Amino acid sequence: MSSKVYGRPSSLNDKVFTYCPGCGHGIVHRLLAETLDEMEITGDTIGVAYVGCGAMLYDLFNIDFAFPLHGRAPAVATGIKRVRPEKIVFTYQGDGDLAAIGTTEIVHAASRGENLTTFFVNNGTYGMTGGQMAPTTLIGQKSSTCVDGRDADYHGRPIRMSEMLAQLDGVCYVERVTIDTPKHINDAKNAIKKAFVNQQEKKGFSMVEIISPCPIGWGYNPVDAYAHIKEEVLPFYSLGVFKDR
Amino acid sequence: MSTKQFTKGNEAIAEAAIRAGCMAYYGYPITPQNELTEYMAKHMQRLGRVFIQTESEITAINAVFGSSVAGFRTMTSSAGTAMALKQECISHMSYMELPGVIVDVMRGGPGLGNILSTQGGYNQSKGGGNGDYNVIVLAPNSVQEAADLTALAFDLAEKYRNPTIVLADGTLAQMIELIEFGPEIDPASLPESEEALTGCHGREPRKVAPKNSAMDLEAHNIRLQRKFHKMADSEQRWESLHTDDAEVVVVVFGTPSRMACEMVYEAREQGIKLGLFRPITIWPFPANALLEAVKSAKAIVVLEHNTGMLTRDVRFFTQGKLPVYYHGRMGGCFIDIDEVFSKIKCILNGNDSEWGALNEQQGLWKTF
Numbered sequence: 001m002s003s004k005v006y007g008r009p010s011s012l013n014d015k016v017f018t019y020c021p022g023c024g025h026g027i028v029h030r031l032l033a034e035t036l037d038e039m040e041i042t043g044d045t046i047g048v049a050y051v052g053c054g055a056m057l058y059d060l061f062n063i064d065f066a067f068p069l070h071g072r073a074p075a076v077a078t079g080i081k082r083v084r085p086e087k088i089v090f091t092y093q094g095d096g097d098l099a100a101i102g103t104t105e106i107v108h109a110a111s112r113g114e115n116l117t118t119f120f121v122n123n124g125t126y127g128m129t130g131g132q133m134a135p136t137t138l139i140g141q142k143s144s145t146c147v148d149g150r151d152a153d154y155h156g157r158p159i160r161m162s163e164m165l166a167q168l169d170g171v172c173y174v175e176r177v178t179i180d181t182p183k184h185i186n187d188a189k190n191a192i193k194k195a196f197v198n199q200q201e202k203k204g205f206s207m208v209e210i211i212s213p214c215p216i217g218w219g220y221n222p223v224d225a226y227a228h229i230k231e232e233v234l235p236f237y238s239l240g241v242f243k244d245r
Numbered sequence: 246m247s248t249k250q251f252t253k254g255n256e257a258i259a260e261a262a263i264r265a266g267c268m269a270y271y272g273y274p275i276t277p278q279n280e281l282t283e284y285m286a287k288h289m290q291r292l293g294r295v296f297i298q299t300e301s302e303i304t305a306i307n308a309v310f311g312s313s314v315a316g317f318r319t320m321t322s323s324a325g326t327a328m329a330l331k332q333e334c335i336s337h338m339s340y341m342e343l344p345g346v347i348v349d350v351m352r353g354g355p356g357l358g359n360i361l362s363t364q365g366g367y368n369q370s371k372g373g374g375n376g377d378y379n380v381i382v383l384a385p386n387s388v389q390e391a392a393d394l395t396a397l398a399f400d401l402a403e404k405y406r407n408p409t410i411v412l413a414d415g416t417l418a419q420m421i422e423l424i425e426f427g428p429e430i431d432p433a434s435l436p437e438s439e440e441a442l443t444g445c446h447g448r449e450p451r452k453v454a455p456k457n458s459a460m461d462l463e464a465h466n467i468r469l470q471r472k473f474h475k476m477a478d479s480e481q482r483w484e485s486l487h488t489d490d491a492e493v494v495v496v497v498f499g500t501p502s503r504m505a506c507e508m509v510y511e512a513r514e515q516g517i518k519l520g521l522f523r524p525i526t527i528w529p530f531p532a533n534a535l536l537e538a539v540k541s542a543k544a545i546v547v548l549e550h551n552t553g554m555l556t557r558d559v560r561f562f563t564q565g566k567l568p569v570y571y572h573g574r575m576g577g578c579f580i581d582i583d584e585v586f587s588k589i590k591c592i593l594n595g596n597d598s599e600w601g602a603l604n605e606q607q608g609l610w611k612t613f
Binding site for chain 2: 048049051059068080
């Protein structure tokens with residue numbers, strides 16, 4: 001007798017992912033769906049999407065989803081979780097959404113210690129709008145709004161959200177992971193699971209930052225984009241647990 | 246024994262919301278609506294409900310979005326310039342067909358303006374966000390009516406799955422009057438919406454999400470417009486006073502109508518045929534009722550604490566059928582109703598040039 005050992009997680013529907021070749025969102029979606037399956041929380045989870053490429057996850061998951069305005073996901077998630085505290089509520093946000101227009105919302109949701117889980121997919125660019133400079137864009141990195149590369153004096157410096165949020169007393173867990181190797185993908189999945197378990201245990205605000213490639217936005221082929229994570233991105237955005245209590 | 250109690254406008258709105266089954270309130274301090282937020286702070290937690298003093302007006306309205314999408318009655322309140330911060334999400338709630346109540350306690354403008362009572366929020370209240378949408382705007386003129394319309398706002402928001410605005414001003418919010426509250430509704434007794442996000446256990450997942458294709462968004466807009474037309478037909482509210490035989494009809498909304506009422510009573514005692522028409526819904530505007538109210542009139546006089554926002558609507562709906570005079574004050578100044586009364590007498594005597602003198606006297610010019 002043969003048995004199926006690998007397949008599409010049941011938390012995902014049959015719709016085809018429409019992300020660019022080499023995009024990290026597909027991997028992160030898969031890890032999220034596998035975790036929802038394994039924890040058997042699919043039917044008790046409410047997702048809050050965001051404005052950016054990965055936002056299409058609202059249409060790909062077999063869970064209830066709300067679609068907020070740009071940057072406001074933590075405020076919407078707060079409004080949901082406070083009236084439905086027995087449900088698992090998470091936000092899935094990009095770096096433009098969380099680290100630029102939505103900085104206020106994430107800082108204060110985290111500071112209040114809202115019992116929420118945030119997945120912060122950081123690819124250092126505005127993918128959906130065509131590769132503009134993000135708050136997370138590295139010094140020297142080219143984008144359509146810093147065409148000769150980000151200049152610290154002229155464009156300002158990139159922001160490390162995980163390190164910043166870890167300073168807040170309301171935060172129980174912050175970890176930065178990436179998905180450039182199988183080992184790192186496994187680590188990322190463990191972090192995602194831990195962030196959900198924290199919410200089940202009512203420990204407060206958890207965030208997992210996931211460094212993710214955007215080959216199109218970065219101007220690399222997929223293979224080189226993954227190499228770029230190790231060579232250029234991780235030296236600035238170091239992996240690790242910044243808070244765990 | 247009377248169950249009436251002396252209540253401040255802000256607190257009456259807050260208590261009415263609690264009694265209407267508001268499960269979650271989110272607010273940010275801004276004068277002149279602070280007692281509303283403070284009343285909620287005092288009572289919501291004790292009732293096992295949600296109160297958050299958010300970090301901004303934006304987070305407050307977006308948290309309202311969240312509690313609404315989760316299926317609960319929810320509210321925020323603000324004033325003046327900060328209402329501008331809420332418009333993005335009010336428009337988005339209308340798009341996503343989410344109920345919610347937003348209280349706008351109007352203060353001075355434009356911009357930061359000042360903390361004093363004006364009616365400069367008239368235009369913004371009807372829809373300050375992007376795209377084609379409408380919201381019902383309820384404008385009370387007494388503390389009792391503020392409480393009643395707040396309760397109604399929750400019903401209308403749910404009935405049409407659209408945000409509803411209660412448009413008060415600083416005067417009403419700070420005024421204390423003897424009022425009676427409606428019955429208390431336990432939020433747990435309200436039926437759960439079939440649209441609410443509750444986790445999809447045992448059913449299909451629900452998506453409160455945008456329409457990304459041209460065809461889908463157009464179809465959605467058409468559906469919304471049909472809904473708005475239905476709202477426009479069914480939800481007009483107004484008050485008429487002595488308009489049947491009125492030679493001049495004063496059109497006024499909100500608190501200045503209280504002064505105007507006194508003027509009408511005094512005019513009638515003097516045998517002067519003065520009437521009053523008060524739109525209670527700013528949107529939908531009670532246009533047919535206005536036309537009915539002015540059918541025997543030779544002139545309309547619009548009084549408002551702004552530069553003529555209501556006047557523009559009145560001129561639009563009366564289509565030049567009769568002259569429309571405007572007089573207003575701004576910045577927190579009040580209309581001098583005795584002066585207005587003496588000038589209305591001039592209009593009745595066929596000498597409307599005196600009206601211009603009134604404008605000049607109070608530092609105003611005739612708008613457009």
